[in-house]
Amino acid sequence: MYWKYVLKRIIIGLIIYVLIIFIYSVLFNVMFAVNNRYLLEGSIVSKIFSSWIDTLTFNYGQSNVIRSFKGETDVIKIVLERIPNTLLLFTSSIIIDIFFGIWLGIKKAQKAGSLMDKTTSIITMVFYGLPSWWVGLVMIMLFAFIFPLFPSSGILSVPPPETFLKRMLDIMYHMFLPVTTLVSLNFWGRAYLTRNIVLVNLQEDFIMSARARGIPERTVLYGHALRTSAPPILTMSILSLINSFSGALIFEGIFNWPGMGNLYWAAVQMNDIPVLLGNLSITTLIYIFGMIILDLVYGFLDPRIKIDGAA
Numbered sequence: 257m258y259w260k261y262v263l264k265r266i267i268i269g270l271i272i273y274v275l276i277i278f279i280y281s282v283l284f285n286v287m288f289a290v291n292n293r294y295l296l297e298g299s300i301v302s303k304i305f306s307s308w309i310d311t312l313t314f315n316y317g318q319s320n321v322i323r324s325f326k327g328e329t330d331v332i333k334i335v336l337e338r339i340p341n342t343l344l345l346f347t348s349s350i351i352i353d354i355f356f357g358i359w360l361g362i363k364k365a366q367k368a369g370s371l372m373d374k375t376t377s378i379i380t381m382v383f384y385g386l387p388s389w390w391v392g393l394v395m396i397m398l399f400a401f402i403f404p405l406f407p408s409s410g411i412l413s414v415p416p417p418e419t420f421l422k423r424m425l426d427i428m429y430h431m432f433l434p435v436t437t438l439v440s441l442n443f444w445g446r447a448y449l450t451r452n453i454v455l456v457n458l459q460e461d462f463i464m465s466a467r468a469r470g471i472p473e474r475t476v477l478y479g480h481a482l483r484t485s486a487p488p489i490l491t492m493s494i495l496s497l498i499n500s501f502s503g504a505l506i507f508e509g510i511f512n513w514p515g516m517g518n519l520y521w522a523a524v525q526m527n528d529i530p531v532l533l534g535n536l537s538i539t540t541l542i543y544i545f546g547m548i549i550l551d552l553v554y555g556f557l558d559p560r561i562k563i564d565g566a567a
Contacts, residue, residue, distance in 0.1 A: 262552055269548040274312065276540055281308040284529050307533070316534035321526040322519070331534040335519070339501065339538075341411060342508075342515035345431060346500035349438035354493045357443040361450025366477060368455055380444040389506045392437045396510070399433060406433045409512035434511045446492065453488050457481045487554055494553070498546035501539055 285304045310317065316331035324334045364373045400408035407413070407430050417423045457463065458481050466476050501516070508517035516535060523531040 265548050265551050269544045273541060273544050276544075277311050277537055278304075278308050280533055280536055280540075281305075281311060284533050287529065311533060311537050316537075317530045319531045320528045322522060322528050322531050325514075331530045334531060335516075335534045335538055338514060338516050338519045341513065342501065342517070344427070345434055345508075345513055345515060346438070346504070347497060348431070349435045350442075350493075350496045350500050352435070353439050353443040353446060354496065356439070357446025358450050358489060358493075360443070360447035362454055362477065362482065364447060364451035365454035365458060365481075368451070373451070376444070377448060380448045383441055383444045386441060388437065388441055388504065389510055391441055392434065392507060392510045395433050395437050406430075408433075409510075411514055434507070434513065438507075442496075446496075449492060450485075450489055453485045454481055457484045460484075491550060491554060494546065494550045498543055498550075501542045501546075 281304050285300060285307055314332060316335075318329040319331050319334060322334060323329060324337055326333075328334070360376065364376060367373055396408045399405050411427055411430050412423070413426050413430075417426050454477075458477075463476060463481055466480055467473075471480075505517040505521050507513075508515045509521055512518070516539065519531065520535050522528075523535060
């Protein structure tokens with residue numbers, strides 16, 4: 257029964273989340289006790305369990321140093337105001353990356369062994385080994401200083417535009433360099449993986465049979481091969497989208513982007529334990545929830561996955 261499979265995955269996900277938050281609580285409270293022993297009141301064990309319960313109920317408390325954009329100290333407000341910025345940058349780039357990566361991967365599989373396939377495979381090997389922070393610095397040097405076409409950092413101009421439309425255009429203007437950097441680095445690898453997945457399915461017997469029956473090549477490619485290849489490609493895409501919630505610590509620092517990665521780095525530098533705990537617990541919850549959704553979608557799409565012992 258599929259509903260049993262759904263219930264089982266949700267329960268397992270919740271158990272994992274509870275255990276991970278307990279580990280976070282132990283680590284951060286021990287860290288706080290070591291660094292600020294003179295501020296510790298009461299037993300550390302009681303602090304661990306109270307922090308564990310508070311975190312599970314989204315009661316993150318007040319930050320020690322870091323403030324929100326409005327000057328507030330509530331940790332949940334500090335973290336939640338950073339998530340949209342991270343999603344705006346990384347999720348946008350990943351959606352573009354998925355679109356171009358899958359499109360190029362299908363073309364490579366369709367023309368496997370051609371000059372285009374070999375050339376793009378070589379480019380993939382070159383770009384896949386480049387660190388994003390280094391490419392980001394090169395892009396800033398080229399297009400913000402040598403050719404001053406785009407801003408080097410930030411999400412808005414100073415002072416920010418007053419109207420909503422101008423504000424959105426200004427954000428897109430500031431997004432161009434980091435999004436271009438992320439897309440140009442990542443979509444090559446996605447295209448290569450998509451190419452290999454689709455190419456394996458193009459060599460299956462049912463594809464040969466479809467071609468022998470005179471089915472148009474476009475229908476064979478998109479209706480048969482791509483449909484069979486959908487589960488692993490979907491897995492790869494959803495995992496990328498899930499990871500986008502946490503941001504990238506170094507990358508956001510280079511472009512001074514006010515997202516989750518930048519917040520995490522600031523909390524580490526300032527030893528702001530409540531913000532660290534709130535940041536990690538929310539990103540962990542999002543990641544586990546995304547993995548549950550992925551598991552359920554995968555189980556629904558792929559009939560070869562056994563549910564409760566039955567195919």
